[in-house]
Amino acid sequence: xxxITNYVRxxxxxxxxxxxxxxNLWSKCDDCGTxxxxxxxxxxxxxxxxxxxxxxxxxxxxxxxxxxxxxxxxLAVPEPLADPLHFRDQKRYPDRMKAxxxxxxxxxxxxxxxxxxxxxxxxxxxxxxxxxxxxxGMYVGNAIIAAAQEAVKLGRPLVLFSAAGGARMQEGILSLxxxxxxxxxxxxxxxxxxxxxxxxxxxxxGGVTASYAMLGDVQIAEPNALICFAGPRVIxxxxxxxxxEGFQRAEYLLEHxxxxxxxxxRKMREELIVITRMLMxxxxxxxxxxxxxxxxxxxxxPNAALDDTAK
Amino acid sequence: xxxxxxxxxxxxxxxxxxEELRAMARNNEDMDxxxxxxxxxxxxxxxxxxxxxxxxxxxxxxxARHPERPHCKDYIEALFTEFTPLAGDRNFAEDEAxxxxxxxLDDRPVMVIGHEKGHDTNSRITRNFGMAxxxxxxxxxxxxxxxxxxxxxxxTLIDTPGAYPGKGAEERGQSExxxxxxxxxxxxxxxxxxxxxxxxxxxxxxxxxxxNRVAMLEHAVYSVISPEGCASILxxxxxxxxxxxxxxxxxxxxxHQLGVxxxxxxxxxxxxxxxxxxxxxxxxxxxxxxxxxxxxMSREDLIRTRRDKFLNLGSKGLAA
Ligand SMILES: [Zn+2]
Numbered sequence: 001x002x003x004i005t006n007y008v009r010x011x012x013x014x015x016x017x018x019x020x021x022x023x024n025l026w027s028k029c030d031d032c033g034t035x036x037x038x039x040x041x042x043x044x045x046x047x048x049x050x051x052x053x054x055x056x057x058x059x060x061x062x063x064x065x066x067x068x069x070x071x072x073x074x075l076a077v078p079e080p081l082a083d084p085l086h087f088r089d090q091k092r093y094p095d096r097m098k099a100x101x102x103x104x105x106x107x108x109x110x111x112x113x114x115x116x117x118x119x120x121x122x123x124x125x126x127x128x129x130x131x132x133x134x135x136x137g138m139y140v141g142n143a144i145i146a147a148a149q150e151a152v153k154l155g156r157p158l159v160l161f162s163a164a165g166g167a168r169m170q171e172g173i174l175s176l177x178x179x180x181x182x183x184x185x186x187x188x189x190x191x192x193x194x195x196x197x198x199x200x201x202x203x204x205x206g207g208v209t210a211s212y213a214m215l216g217d218v219q220i221a222e223p224n225a226l227i228c229f230a231g232p233r234v235i236x237x238x239x240x241x242x243x244x245e246g247f248q249r250a251e252y253l254l255e256h257x258x259x260x261x262x263x264x265x266r267k268m269r270e271e272l273i274v275i276t277r278m279l280m281x282x283x284x285x286x287x288x289x290x291x292x293x294x295x296x297x298x299x300x301x302p303n304a305a306l307d308d309t310a311k
Numbered sequence: 312x313x314x315x316x317x318x319x320x321x322x323x324x325x326x327x328x329x330e331e332l333r334a335m336a337r338n339n340e341d342m343d344x345x346x347x348x349x350x351x352x353x354x355x356x357x358x359x360x361x362x363x364x365x366x367x368x369x370x371x372x373x374x375a376r377h378p379e380r381p382h383c384k385d386y387i388e389a390l391f392t393e394f395t396p397l398a399g400d401r402n403f404a405e406d407e408a409x410x411x412x413x414x415x416l417d418d419r420p421v422m423v424i425g426h427e428k429g430h431d432t433n434s435r436i437t438r439n440f441g442m443a444x445x446x447x448x449x450x451x452x453x454x455x456x457x458x459x460x461x462x463x464x465x466x467t468l469i470d471t472p473g474a475y476p477g478k479g480a481e482e483r484g485q486s487e488x489x490x491x492x493x494x495x496x497x498x499x500x501x502x503x504x505x506x507x508x509x510x511x512x513x514x515x516x517x518x519x520x521x522x523n524r525v526a527m528l529e530h531a532v533y534s535v536i537s538p539e540g541c542a543s544i545l546x547x548x549x550x551x552x553x554x555x556x557x558x559x560x561x562x563x564x565x566x567h568q569l570g571v572x573x574x575x576x577x578x579x580x581x582x583x584x585x586x587x588x589x590x591x592x593x594x595x596x597x598x599x600x601x602x603x604x605x606x607x608m609s610r611e612d613l614i615r616t617r618r619d620k621f622l623n624l625g626s627k628g629l630a631a
Contacts, residue, residue: 080625081625081626081628083628084569084625084627084628084629085558085559085560085628085629086629086630086631087558088558089545089546089554089555089558090545090546138625141625145622167513167535167536169535169536169541169544169545169559171535172534172535172558172559172560172561173533173534173535173559173560173561173565173566173569173571174569174571174624174625175535176513176514176517176534176535177517177571177621177624177625179490179493179514179517179521180493180496180497180517180521180621181621181622181624183490183493183494183497183521184497184618184621184622186494187494187497187498187618206514207513207514207517207535209486209490210474210485210486210487210489210490210493210514210518211489211490211493211514212490213486213490214484214486214487214490214491215490215491215494227486228481228486229474229476229480229481229485229486229489229514230474230476230477230480230481230485234476235476235477235478235481238475238476238477239477239478241478243478247478247481248481256482256483256484257484258484258487
């Protein structure tokens with residue numbers, strides 16, 4: 001299957017979205033209730049500076065903070081059929097889609113981009129829980145396949161940030177079929193010898209966890225993220241007992257051997273740079289303020305940080 | 312004693328009356344009820360035909376879950392010879408929700424794997440109602456891997472409400488086990504043929520239904536979520552399962568149009584449970600045809616065409 005690589009023209013709001021945040025407004029932390037400056041929240045990638053609670057972050061904001069200088073090329077995702085089942089519950093599926101698009105200013109639940117992190121070229125994909133619960137439908141499947149194919153074409157690692165309630169019921173069996181489809185995408189990376197890093201964010205559940213989100217070479221989670229196949233409520237109803245504290249949270253999974261690491265969002269970029277560079281056989285990264293990325297940056301460079309520590 | 316489904320109540324009444332008449336005649340030699348009973352039989356047959364000719368999606372779910380429907384074990388016993396069960400995931404446990412082992416299908420050695428729901432209280436508990444734990448998927452993975460190394464085709468029989476939502480299952484990596492099993496399906500260089508014989512319940516089914524060919528029995532269903540689960544999420548009312556079943560398009564007929572199901576295997580009048588032997592024979596015919604179709608394909612082609620089949624899904628939609 002051949003996709004033609006296509007990059008989306010940069011959008012104005014992707015450049016200004018972080019600046020839209022007014023200086024003088026406060027928000028409450030979802031968890032501890034501390035009042036925080038909007039600016040403080042966005043500077044900390046939506047992590048509460050009081051209690052460390054990781055609040056929701058959109059894929060676009062995540063990418064602005066992840067990629068060097070906030071610069072990335074958004075990859076166009078092949079359009080799937082809209083509403084293949086003519087699904088209708090209390091609302092029509094196309095109406096739910098329109099509402100989600102209007103609320104998020106995004107087309108769908110996954111954003112794919114190519115760019116550099118610490119001068120390390122990567123392809124990244126991020127799922128948007130605020131878009132219909134991040135649900136995995138054909139678009140998300142196409143996005144992951146496109147991301148893998150682009151990574152293979154460019155010879156880069158793929159870093160995927162998962163966040164989803166599961167499969168998109170409105171696409172019925174076709175949403176379920178994204179489990180094998182995205183698994184094929186992961187196999188493309190593995191066969192090309194390219195690293196596939198999964199960052200599991202709150203929440204990652206259902207068919208998403210049972211496919212591409214659990215097949216990474218390295219599995220990292222954000223603190224306290226709920227990661228499961230069956231949700232805690234379903235389990236409590238089935239086994240009729242109370243579940244232990246922290247059950248199915250990132251730290252619990254780490255303890256049970258299901259993850260490599262649990263990492264604070266504010267340290268994630270650095271960690272991804274370190275890991276991808278080692279797996280790609282590159283020299284250690286140069287840290288600190290760097291000039292904007294240019295073509296010469298793809299070459300290995302002398303390492304200032306290493307010299308410092310040697311002193 | 313037949314177990315009637317709720318929508319079969321009128322049929323139960325007629326068949327009950329015919330049975331009553333015959334019982335009365337047995338006690339009274341002077342009575343001749345045969346003409347009347349035969350008329351009732353005829354009426355029952357017409358009704359059965361009508362009911363099953365236009366089963367709604369929800370009724371199909373009920374038929375697919377019928378307790379007397381032939382299950383994995385029945386198929387394995389009837390279809391194969393020399394079935395040699397192979398147990399365990401080599402890590403934690405043997406999961407009896409998943410049957411698996413070596414067997415011969417018309418003399419040809421194959422690896423067979425399937426979900427077994429059980430047929431009475433004891434066996435249902437042993438089999439955990441066909442809901443596998445991670446060990447079940449890891450056993451399946453191990454058996455697929457073995458089949459791959461020895462060049463044996465893999466036959467999978469799908470019949471599960473879904474993977475087991477339990478505490479231990481989650482702690483031992485239910486998601487990872489399902490993901491790895493699906494991955495194995497996509498890696499093996501031998502034919503993989505799957506038949507949904509009852510319920511194809513979500514990820515618990517995909518884990519070994521990711522085959523070169525996927526067949527479904529006429530009244531089998533295969534869905535991303537149970538109609539009850541979907542109803543409670545989208546309608547906020549689990550009793551709206553009829554509407555949800557309708558909307559999910561989970562029947563073999565709809566899945567065939569979407570390209571998810573390659574072949575529909577006909578069921579006898581009134582569903583598989585009314586004539587298990589006939590159903591099993593139909594599955595045998597289908598399995599042989601599907602395997603024959605894949606004979607002579609190279610490892611590379613088997614893998615490539617299987618992947619392409621799934622990558623290309625979604626190009627066809629359904630009529631409203
Ligand atoms: Zn807080």
